[in-house]
Amino acid sequence: MPLPADLTQFLSSVHPYDSLPDTVLTDLARACEARPVAEGETIFKVGDTISDLFVIAGGEIEITDETGVQLSLLGPRNSFGERALLRREAASRTATAIAEAILIVLPAARLFELMEDHPSVARFFDRRRPARADDRSLATMSVAQLMTRAPLTCTPDTPIRSAAEQMQANRISSICIADDSGFRGIVTLRDMNGKVVAGGADPDAPVSTIMTANPLTLGAGALVTDVLHLMVERGIGHIPIVDGPRLTGIVTQTDLTRAQAMSSADLVGRVAKAGDAMEMARATGDIPKLLVQLIDTGNRHEVVTRLITDIADTATRRLLALAEAELGPAPVPYLWLACGSQGRQEQTGVSDQDNCLILSDDVTEAQMPYFAALARFVSDGLDRCGYVYCPGDMMATNPRWCQPLRVWRDYFSGWIARPDPEAQMLASVMFDLRPIGGDESLFGSLRDDTLRAAAKNSIFTAHMISNSLKHQPPLGLLRGLATIRSGDHRNQLDLKHNGVVPVVDLGRVYALQGQLTVANTRARLEAARKAGILSKSGGADLLDAYDLIATMRLDHQARQIKAGEKPGNHLDPSVLSDFERSHLRDAFVVVKTMQSAVGSGKGALG
Incomplete structure (x- = not known):
């Protein structure tokens, strides 16, 4: 295999070296060596001390672990050896040419100099997530992170009475006035009380007659501190956010309070105390804001998804309690379980619902309608809260997934004994089951017995691997x-x-x-x-x-x-x-x- 004619040109096509200035790239090429490697040759093995970084110019390199199992198969423009170099430890892998190859050898000392002098190279080799500023602070949070988007609006000729009814129906303290030319003004509860209730304005008159025209506004690039200072200075509680003539959002004193208090615990508390699904939905509607806040404050992904999932768990348990309050106590013990992303505690900003019910074997046919009604109540409530119905009908509302424990045992036994495509799919989903509310004793032995039986069945395991x-x-x-x-x-x-x-x-x-x-x-x-x-x-x-x-x-x-x-x-x-x-x-x-x-x-x- 021929050596590269121009190392500078080759390195300029490899990231992150393509970001280096021409003079630095030329110097780097001079410090490197092009080394031919024969098929089967070992570049380094487990326990070796590594003093160079290797970039593949041609051929293939296999990376194996300490047991000889392949970890990676690398081709041109991939590099290897950096793990041991950066950790300053002996190699924990073996690198072998599985075909004739050409390696560009970059001395470790030169690599460390590049990382010291050029942030693009340092970022490339440092895969740790960078720390972030705490954007929960009002000093740094932008208005775009906080504002209510698409606020309630009406046209200037809307009757005052109609505007008030819309505010009441949406349980908000203001309505923005806009027409084809853009944002025109705002009407607040203070306006309604002062100008209509106390001032005697005609409720059938156009809302434009009581609105505050051309109110103080801010752009989406403003900081929340700008809003706070403006509210304190001018004694107002609502700041419309605009982009030129177009209204893009609004920030209220309530938004500021939530920004200071918002946490997963805050949302869990609001959900747990909700009197109905509608009130619960107003709390879960803040999940996107919470998601952004959790991410912007540098939380790891598994922490974010766990906290987001906790809210879904709380909503489910609250709906179960509300269902029992309406339907009466359950006639026999039951257990509500989640599968899918909720079962794995991995919910993000996009989640449907996947759930099922395991009932006590004492349940009678005459008692099954109770659990059908319970499932419908909870599933409808979750949908209203933003956890949409499962498109595959993997929900407790499907009679197939609302059954006594003995039926669930038969399900799992059948899937393991006859692993056809449907069985593989269902078993994959059901292996993620997690109890949410009810009698957890209905699940423990089922889970343990199923895992033992499945692990012992080599045919089922092979099918599960194929399905994966x-x-x-x-x-x-x-x-x-x-x-x-x-x-x-x-x-x-x-x-x-x-x-x-x-x-x-x-x-x-x-x-x-x-x-x-x-x-x-x-x-x-x-x-x-x-x-x-x-x-x-x-x-x-x-x-x-x-x-x-x-x-x-x-x-x-x-x-x-x-x-x-x-x-x-x-x-x-x-x-x-x-x-x-x-x-x-x-x-x-x-x-x-x-x-x-x-x-x-x-x-x-x-």
Whole structure:
């Protein structure tokens, strides 16, 4: 294999060196060496001291762990050796050329100089999430993070009475006045009381006759402190937010109070005390703001999703209590369970509901309508709170998923004994079950017995492994990022089905193999690593990859919420920096490698 004719030109095509000034890049090329490597040659092995970084110019390099299991298969423009270099420790992996290769050897001392002098290089090799300022502080929070978007409006000729009725129906203290030319003014409860109730204005007159025309406004780029100072100075409680003539939002004293007090505990408390689903929905409507706040204050992804899921759990338990208050006490013990993202405690800004009911075997046919009504009450309430009905009807409202314990035992026994495609799908979903409200004794033995039986059935395990490989990371030729080719999400990545879900599926397989009772994906990976199902280095790589993908997904949703958009899972990779794209690709390569190890019969890298 020929050596690169121009190392400077080659390095200029490799990130992060492509960000270096020309003179620095030329000096770097002079410090490097192009080294040919024969097929089968070992570059370094476990326990070796590494003094160089290696960049592949041609060929393929296999990276294996201490047990000899493949962790990565690297091609041109990938680098390796940085893990041991940056940790200043002996190699925990072995690197071998599986085909004739050319390596660019970069001395460690030169790499450390680059990281010291050039932030782009330092960021590339430091994969830890950067610390963020505490944006919960009113001194730094922007109005865009706090304001109520799309505030209630009416036209100037709307009758005062109609405007008041709209305010009452929406339980708000102001209404904005706008027409085709843009924002015109605002009417508050103070206006209604002072000008109509006390002042005698005709309730049928146009609302424009009592509005405050051209009120004080701010742009979305203002800080919340600007709002606070303006309210204190002028003695007002409402600040419209505008973009030119267009009204984009409003900030009220209530918003400021919530900004100071908002926390997952605050929302849990509001949900737990709600008198009905409508009041509960007003609390859960603040979840997007909480999600942004949790992310902006630097919380790890598994903390964010756990706190968001706690709110759904509380809503479910409150609805169960409200249902029993309306329907009467349950005739026999029951247990409401969640599966899917709620079951795994991994809810984000986009969640439907997946749930079921396990009933005591003492239940009679005559008592089943009670539980059908209970399920409908809770499911309808969750939908009103933003947890939309499951499109696959995986809900307790489906009679199939509202059954006595003996039927659930038959379900799991049948799926394990006859693992057809539907059984694989259902078993995958149901292995994520987590009790939410009711008699938890109905679940413990079912879970433990099912895990034992499933782990002993090699055919079922093989089918589960096969099923876990259906969702593949979005990697194309040469392991570059492969975006969706057509449809509404053309040229985008699906960070859920092709990013997070493949790791979720792997975690479920590891839990099955190790009979692990935890349902959370990250907890499953940690437990599998501790139990030896995942090797130390393989587990570390997969955890790092999962953390990066899950964090990027949440960051994307936070950006959408800030922009006034509905949060989703599809990301255009062109909005990412080269640094982000490179590490996202590396994370997908790790997941793909782990899938290959499981699918090849090597188990879970243990």
